[in-house]
Amino acid sequence: MKIKNLPLAASLFALLLVPSAKASLIVTYAESPNSVNSTLSNTEVYTFDSLTADQKHTNVSWSGVGTFDALYVKSVDQYGGAVDASYPSGSPYSVQSTSIGIDPVPVTNLTLTTPSAYFGFWWSAGDPKNVLDFYSGNNLVAEFTTANLMLKLKNESAYLGNPRNRSLDSAEPFAFINFYGETGTTWDKITFSNIGSSGFESDNYTSRVGAWGTGPGEAGKPVPGVVLETVNGLDVSVPEPGTALAGLLVAAGFVARRFSKKR
Numbered sequence: 001m002k003i004k005n006l007p008l009a010a011s012l013f014a015l016l017l018v019p020s021a022k023a024s025l026i027v028t029y030a031e032s033p034n035s036v037n038s039t040l041s042n043t044e045v046y047t048f049d050s051l052t053a054d055q056k057h058t059n060v061s062w063s064g065v066g067t068f069d070a071l072y073v074k075s076v077d078q079y080g081g082a083v084d085a086s087y088p089s090g091s092p093y094s095v096q097s098t099s100i101g102i103d104p105v106p107v108t109n110l111t112l113t114t115p116s117a118y119f120g121f122w123w124s125a126g127d128p129k130n131v132l133d134f135y136s137g138n139n140l141v142a143e144f145t146t147a148n149l150m151l152k153l154k155n156e157s158a159y160l161g162n163p164r165n166r167s168l169d170s171a172e173p174f175a176f177i178n179f180y181g182e183t184g185t186t187w188d189k190i191t192f193s194n195i196g197s198s199g200f201e202s203d204n205y206t207s208r209v210g211a212w213g214t215g216p217g218e219a220g221k222p223v224p225g226v227v228l229e230t231v232n233g234l235d236v237s238v239p240e241p242g243t244a245l246a247g248l249l250v251a252a253g254f255v256a257r258r259f260s261k262k263r
Contacts, residue, residue: 028225
């Protein structure tokens with residue numbers, strides 16, 4: 001394609017590297033279906049490995065990061081439990097659920113010691129009704145519901161099934177999800193919940209105080225991962241299907257359709 005208006009093209013390219021003031025969070029998922037960890041540097045990671053599995057825990061400290069008010073930690077199974085050096089067959093993981101048979105922890109609040117601008121986690125046995133609410137004080141920064149993510153990954157077969165063995169839970173998606181606060185956007189509490197009685201399985205929670213662009217080698221580069229959507233409060237922007245460079249343009253607030261979530 002020949003671009004006739006070079007000054008305009010240069011301006012658009014520059015804007016690709018500048019976060020939009022209209023969106024508070026950029027949500028991406030890892031390009032590799034086998035990723036269970038964040039690629040960012042200077043992060044703190046919580047794995048749940050130190051907690052006794054198959055029981056509820058309260059007032060759990062994440063050293064240097066914050067406190068969980070309540071967690072239900074589950075033993076590794078087909079639905080979750082990331083593989084790492086200490087757990088080559090899979091590790092304990094967290095569940096928020098009101099399902100019969102699981103000690104109910106319908107909501108988990110993670111209160112942070114320091115306002116932060118990045119959060120990531122490994123999403124396993126994906127469900128369209130999982131919800132994360134990001135707060136700054138009493139103000140809702142963004143609410144993310146996994147419905148769009150579920151729809152997207154269900155159409156990408158490489159993400160289906162537990163990466164430990166893709167024949168395990170082969171109908172549900174597994175992926176590492178990233179949440180990037182745009183310039184000036186931080187949060188000091190994250191609430192994990194679920195609409196209805198299904199489970200919210202997750203592992204390898206990852207937090208960073210500094211926004212994208214503040215780490216070594218990050219300046220001027222697009223956020224890592226495949227852009228799913230941007231979120232400001234309850235307002236969501238999704239890149240138009242088939243749009244060229246949509247993954248980059250959406251980060252700058254271009255080529256997006258906007259709508260409000262209906263709860």
